[in-house]
Amino acid sequence: MNKVEFAMSNLVLVLLLFIVPAYGETWGIKSEIEKAPPGGCYSSYGNLGALEKGESRRLVGQCALAFCSNREFIGVIGCGLSKESCRNGKPAKKLPGDxxxxxxxxxxxxxxPENV
Structure with missing residues (x-):
């Protein structure tokens, strides 16, 4: 990996960990390096399989997007809903995802309730 690729993969990681949480949750999966394509990632979690560097794919059965940021790490972005009450203190109604x-x-x- 050259210096530019290293810097870009670190930038993606920083964006995921600090900017994306404003919308959802983020976490990481350790890549199974021995099964990964050259420069890519691999994980059996969520039936991801092999990913090329920069490629993203939905996790099976979850509303979450996984992407290969570097050979050792697969970043995941999920929905991250944690708010249970509204600004007026009334409970929020949770509509299921699709x-x-x-x-x-x-x-x-x-x-x-003020938005219903």
Missing amino acids: LLLEYPRCCPELLC
Whole structure:
């Protein structure tokens, strides 16, 4: 990996860990290096399989998007809903997500009584 590729993979990781959490949750999966394609990633988690560097794919059965940032790390972005009450203190109504839709449209929605 040259210096530019290294810098870009680190930039992607920083963006995921600090900027994306404003929308959803992020976590990482350790890549199974021995099964990964050259320069890519591999994981059996969520039936991901082999990913080329920079490639992204939905996790099976989840509303989450995994992407290969570097050979050792697969970043994952999920919905991350944690708010249970509205600004007015009333409980929010959680509408289920639809796993048939692409990420992030598959995420559950929270509705506040003033928005219903």
